[in-house]
Amino acid sequence: MSVYNDLRLEQELCDAVIRVDNVEFHVHKIILCNCSPYFKALFTHWSTPDSRVFDIPNVSPDMMKLIIEFAYTDFVPVTQENIQELFIAADQFNVKGIIQPCCNLLEEQLAAQNCIGIWWFTEVYYDPELNHKAFLYMMNHFEEVSSTSEEFLLLSVQELVKIIEKDQLNVRQEKMVFAAILRWIAYATEERSEHISLLLSNVRLALMSPEYITDSVRNNELVRASKECRPILIRTLAAMLDLQTKLVPDSIFYNPLARPRLPPAIMLAVGGWSSGSPTNGIEAYDVRADRWVNIPNNEDKTPRAYHGAVFLDGSVYCVGGFDSVEQFSSVHRFDLVTHTWQEVTQMHSSRCYVSVTVMDGCIYAIGGFDGHNRLRSAERYQSRINQWTLIAPMHEQRSDASCTTLSGKVYICGGFNGNECLSTAECYNPETNQWTLIASMGNRRSGIGVIAYADHVFAVGGFNGTSRLDTAEAYNPKTNTWHAVPSMLSSRSNFGIAVIDGRLFVVGGFNGFSTTFEVECYDVETSEWSDVSGMEISRSALSSCVVYGLPNLAEYSAPHHTLQFYDVEEDEVA
Structure with a gap:
């Protein structure tokens, strides 16, 4: 490939010009076809055989330069500064050889502060494997994520329900889920307080202590103000009673308010x-x-x-x-x-x-x-x-x-x-x-x-x-x-x-x-x-x-x- 790259740099035997914001890159069509299905379609189906200059929108010259250099060298410098823009460009042109190192770096950097952002990002710029890993990281580190992440506060109610309803959510004590809900609502109390009953119904309330249910859940202002929460608390008390009285409470474990989470x-x-x-x-x-x-x-x-x-x-x-x-x-x-x-x-x-x-x-x-x-x-x-x-x-x-x-x-x-x-x-x-x-x-x-x-x-x-x-x-x-x-x-x-x-x-x-x-x-x-x-x-x-x-x-x-x-x-x- 070094021979082809030398020819590109010397602009010899090039049969196409990629133009981005008036910046021109002289290339060989066959090399870019090998790198990206986008360019293969561009050169073989979306243009005539004698087309030579191709204007490419919605990408910066810097990113196009990196993509073209990757096509010729099979190397791309992925850094903290360029990773997001590079990932988007690689996704746009379907350059899997760049998407993978970007995913690898993002996975290495998964942390409580960014896992939700990476989850969102990989839903828009579709990468199912990294999307799933980001979601699992969020589930496995939920206590830290919910208590420290600013991104957590920006979740939609549907996204929050999707998280807290899962058996796979890793929390040592179920009261941490209730605390997370309260933190999320407090970020925008006026518009979010109406969701308290929906969220509360996805907490394993019967796994909490009776004292916590009485002192912290039932007496919470949001819970007390919601009529929809009352039947949830009544079902919780019944489930707690069943748990205490049944010798082998297998059937109660099918109750969504009493079923333990899966352990990590x-x-x-x-x-x-x-x-x-x-x-x-x-x-x-x-x-x-x-x-x-x-x-x-x-x-x-x-x-x-x-x-x-x-x-x-x-x-x-x-x-x-x-x-x-x-x-x-x-x-x-x-x-x-x-x-x-x-x-x-x-x-x-x-x-x-x-x-x-x-x-x-x-x-x-x-x-x-x-x-x-x-x-x-x-x-x-x-x-x-x-x-x-x-x-x-x-x-x-x-x-x-x-x-x-x-x-x-x-x-x-x-x-x-x-x-x-x-x-x-x-x-x-x-x-x-x-x-x-x-x-x-x-x-x-x-x-x-x-x-x-x-x-x-x-x-x-x-x-x-x-x-x-x-x-x-x-x-x-x-x-x-x-x-x-x-x-x-x-x-x-x-x-x-x-x-x-x-x-x-x-x-x-x-x-x-x-x-x-x-x-x-x-x-x-x-x-x-x-x-x-x-x-x-x-x-x-x-x-x-x-x-x-x-x-x-x-x-x-x-x-x-x-x-x-x-x-x-x-x-x-x-």
Whole structure:
């Protein structure tokens, strides 16, 4: 193409002149035809073969210059300053090679302050994929968008209804939707107050506390002044009563005032030890509905416990483990879209009581027990090449430990070395391939849960050699110190641990007497632990992970949700 561009610059063999506001560009028709269907139609259907000069309206010379240069060089400089005008020009002349880099930059820049504007823009200058991504960004970040975005205040009532009616709207508390409505109305109270009943009917009012309904909703001036709001509040109180009195309120979940929103992520509980033997059962926790859902898993015939489960690129990987006879080196991948299992490359060592985590697109499998020895060795898996690679060994042998990632490092804490439960901890730097001992925990902990949360490494529960623990502590990597945090409601070891919806969850485990199905969560903002719904089966030695970004996430949520995650697409881009 450089030859053609040189000819263009020297105005040699050119057979057309593109004229924009008296600025002339000498070009070769065939090159522009290759770049744009518009120019192909212009040269072959909208003009005679001997036409040479073409006046192009509704575009600036600067933009035409960029389009012509792209046609010859396959490169265009997309900048913050020119992106909107360039996108419009590329859309006008159907230059897909320019539209795509513009879309890529706009997608990278999606933020609470501009996602609505990009949504509007891509409806006018039609790009369904970016339009949908902008809408999903708005849905996933609704609390920030509705409270800080100036564009939010400019939505039409129809657009606001389209947003708040969706099951996919991501809000931790439904009162945030009501607050967003009030902010929108307050921007133009006189003309918008009449819409309060329409908007209120799309809020999941029955999911609010009775106190909030009484103090903030029913006593709101706009609500009190609207006759149409009264029957909505009456239906809300009836739905709240049904929710409180029905043991299994499945039918009430079809009520638009009571149906929980779809969660943006799902927590899985995978495998474990149940009723005296390993299990291959998988349960999914819907944090919005506070319900556990059993996931069909008939294809995987291998029950396992004391394994690790992590989420990577749309799949859950089950690493190592124990089936009551054999310690596994095998690794199985569960495709969450197709619900199918596939065995991938085995690890270098058999590892039960293994610690696993994901960092920078790699799975780390650390320590464990191979049937003979507690292990110091560690390895990492690259899914792109389906290969495990040994990394530097730890300072200590550790089985029954737990690990997590924080700020580009892997942290592993506690465990059992074959002789005693450990209080020591260390971290791994992938840049130097080195492990470094950090400050020891305040307690010995084997069968521990370790997770990154609120910029700290939390070490929770476990077994100290004498009893199961309910205590927890947190490590500050900036000061290399541990400090105590509030204790769990129940003692437990060998449980699942994960962070979802801004809270730390502990799942199942062994309490010193039996396995348990109980689940509780910790909120760092309130410094409190609270019970949530328990699993359907009691189990310990399980592994938990959080999955997100799936096109079929609704399949893993509470069954009352009838919409698939991407069923909204046609609606939103229309």
